[in-house]
Amino acid sequence: DTGVSQDPRHKITKRGQNVTFRCDPISEHNRLYWYRQTLGQGPEFLTYFQNEAQLEKSRLLSDRFSAERPKGSFSTLEIQRTEQGDSAMYLCASSPTRGLNTEAFFGQGTRLTVV
C-alpha cells in the first residue's frame, strides 16, 4: 500500500495519559499535515511540515500537543495530559510540492477516545 499510513487506527486512553500517533506519508511527498475532525465537522488544520521543518501550527494546537518529523519522513503527534475534549479523529495528510495546486491525500486516521 503506497498511501498515507497511520498508526494506531484506534486509541482509547484515560484522561491525563499521554498518547502518541504516527504517520507515514506517501514516500515522494515532502509536505505533511495533521488535521483533527470531530463528529459533524470537517477536518480542522493543526500543523504543517515541509520536510523536517514545522512551518505552521494552528492555534488549536495547545501546548499539550507536539508534532515532529525528525528526518523529513514519518511524523509523530503527541498529546500530553489528554482531556475528554481531545477525543476526535486525528488525520494525517501529505502532498507533493508542485505548482499552485496542493492535492492532499489523507491517511485512514487515528480515532482517539479519552475516557
Added chain:
Amino acid sequence: RKEVEQDPGPFNVPEGATVAFNCTYSNSASQSFFWYRQDCRKEPKLLMSVYSSGNEDGRFTAQLNRASQYISLLIRDSKLSDSATYLCAVTPGGGSNYKLTFGKGTLLTVNP
C-alpha cells in the same frame, strides 16, 4: 461568516437523480479548491480539484465562480455507491496555500 460554508443537507435522492452541492468561501484571495468524499468513519478522499474553467470527471462536474465566491459539485445519474458526505475545501492562497479549510460537509444518501 464562516470561512467555508456548505449546503447543510442531508440530501436524500433516488438512484439516477441529479444532485448539486454548493459551497461558499469568504476569502476572495483563496487559490485552490477541492471536493472530497468521506464515507462514514473513514478518511476524506480527494474527489476532484476545481479549476477556474470548470472540470468534469465522468458523472461529476465541478464549477468555480470566483466573482460570487462559490464552488459547486454536480453528480449526474447518482448511484447507491455515491452515498457519502461531500466536503469542499479551500486554500487561502499566498504563503499558506498548503492549508485546507473544510466545510462541514453535506451528507448524500442515494436510495434504491
